[in-house]
Amino acid sequence: MGRYVIRRILQALLTLGIVLFLLHYLMALSVQIRGNPALLFFGGDRTPDPAMLEQVERLYNLDNSCYERVGDPCITPFVERLQDYVQGDLGTTLNGNRDVAQLLSIYIPNTLRLFVFSVITLVAVSMVLGTWAARHRGRFIDHTVRGTTILADSIPVFLILLSYVYIVAVPLTRWARGIWGTESFMGQVFRPNYNPDYPWTTIIIPGIIVGTVGLATMTRLIRASQLENLGSDFVRTARAKGLKPMRITIVHVIRNSMIPIVTGIGFLFAFMLSGAVLTEGVMGIPGMGRMIFQAVQRQEGNLVIVGLTVSAFVVVFVSLIVDLLYAALDPRIRYE
Structure with missing residues (x-):
């Protein structure tokens, strides 16, 4: 039974990791093709000062040069994103600079x-x-x-x-x-x-x-x-x-x-x-x-990724519970 549970948990973590990477890659590809979303911080129509734009890009982790190369998976920002998630830092929104974790506690x-x-x-x-x-x-x-x-x-x-x-x-x-x-x-x-x-x-x-x-x-x-x-x-x-x-x-x-x-x-x-x-x-x-x-x-890339990540986590978690219920309902499944 223990091996069955460990195997299912590892499979769930692998699935969640793949989903997170795909979400990150699609967001990076959107930035590479559509342009820098940090411009939304200044209203979209304004031409910001380069120094201020650089500061906003650094604030929202958009200052990596990989976002300028179409097709680049941006591995370094992905690792940094995972580290922030582990520490409980989900970032802020571009419009209004609201804390994403606080928004999730409402929604x-x-x-x-x-x-x-x-x-x-x-x-x-x-x-x-x-x-x-x-x-x-x-x-x-x-x-x-x-x-x-x-x-x-x-x-x-x-x-x-x-x-x-x-x-x-x-x-x-x-x-x-x-x-x-x-x-x-x-x-x-x-x-x-x-x-x-x-x-x-x-x-x-x-x-x-x-x-x-x-x-x-x-x-x-x-x-x-x-x-x-x-x-x-x-x-x-x-x-x-x-x-x-x-x-x-x-x-x-x-x-x-x-x-x-x-x-x-x-x-x-x-x-x-x-x-x-x-x-x-x-x-x-x-x-x-x-x-x-x-x-x-609103082109809130970070908020979209966090929301879809939570949804993916729920789906993976439900699938894991279903797999564990199999073993509880039919003991023969534990040995397969």
Whole structure:
């Protein structure tokens, strides 16, 4: 077990290192082709004094000559960047000279709240629908569940968000506030935008919408996995002993179907990250997706790299947890 864990951790670190280098190289290539982003510090249209420009380049680690050679990977700045990350120095923004670490402390909690409700929605709904369809294989309920989830999955997330914000949210909010009041839970949960005074309440509906990403895929995966276990010998033995169908489903079928389900959750997590960018933009949530999008618009290279690095770390970490759960769910995997 120890060797398995160490091997997976080393693989995760290698993957993260490759991602960091690719992000750094793309940023360096952008600087080499598009020009010096330090000019944004002076407003972009002004022609700064050469001495002041040199000082700003040194401040933001853009003074290396490799940024003048197209295609140069800029290894030295990459090593310096890693050293700064290890020391907890994430740099500052070009516009406003704000500390990046301080910005992350604002944006990361909101994205985490969004993903809490997204994962709960995805797992709970797909588990119920997949189990229901598996227990009624080939019947009307099975076809209805599969058709409904495919239809829901085929609708783009941004269309669901826009429909909710401009059609559903406003009348629901007025109705709820007319009954329970503006400051009540029901008066805030249906708001069409984010309210920092109610960070958990106003993020429930956006989280549920993001949770619909990959719902059809997850439901079909759970259904197929449970159908495979429903025809196995241990399930037939449990039925022969007279166990109740609900106990057979929960204790024997669902438990032995967890490996494909865990795989699906890890696979769909990256797609949910892309859905979070749209959700945070439409709903006005100050999260990581919105931060990265605005940083790209403002040509904040360092902020983009830090944001994508955090996102890559989360994806790699989730993949590592999935690998470790494999070993916990099936001891045979530890020896492969």
